[in-house]
Amino acid sequence: MSIIVIFMSKFEESEWAEIEHAKEFVENADIYILERKRIFKILKSFYRFFLDNKIADRSVKILDLGCGNGALIREILSVSSKIEVTLVDGSSHMLDNARENFKSHGFHYINGTFQELLVKDAVTYKIAHDFDFIVSSLAIHHLSTEEKQELFHYIYNHLNPGGYFLNIETIKAPSDQLESWYRVLWSEWIAENEEEMKLREEWTDKESFVNLPEKYKNNPDNHPDKLSDQLKMLEIAGFKDVDCYYKQGIFSIFGGSK
């Protein structure tokens, strides 16, 4: 028997443990996350096609990993209110924000890191194993490659047969040259988006985010893996229908079914 030891990264040492960082993301994500509106449209199309009205006698059970203030669930709620949601985040500030946003919904909230879920779920969190849909957005790339593989197994084990996993994520490009161009592409998109926001008079006087892609590259909290490697990891975890559903530069949507 071989034993594999994984050295866990620490959420508490990442910038997401800082309230100011969380606040900045909530305030500005729509400005600098490439094609965020398009990505949400694809999420909703996926939900309508694969999940909405597919379960006759109960609500669709959804788990959002790294929920932030609940932006994904807000989008899904605009498609259907027949959902029962568990929201997980390492940041208690983010989770409080989500709680505030869904006051009337009776959702479940878990303040825990992915690293903690991987080792303490059965004893401490006891998260259900019968989700129909597990979603995550811009959170899993903070884990190491080994932790991602573990989390994909965890996600598979927490889905109902026939359930789906959809991950909105930044990925590592297959070469340094492509990675450099993808950052330029991202920066160009931010500049274009900021101009459009100014035209629509949605721009409050703030500094441009065009340098954010360079900062993303140099940020030690980011550990994106190649898309092809992550699709393989999903297959190793047992997922079927594994595919990339959308991609532009380093931003992608990928997942699979159980």
Ligand SMILES: C[S@@+](CC[C@H](N)C(=O)[O-])C[C@H]1O[C@@H](n2cnc3c(N)ncnc32)[C@H](O)[C@@H]1O
């Ligand atoms: C970029 S934000 C995305 C929030 C939300 N999913 C969205 O798209 O609006 C990343 C979120 O993941 C959470 N997060 C990052 N690393 C985490 C970890 N290791 N365990 C649990 N949550 C984590 C952060 O606290 C933050 O709320």
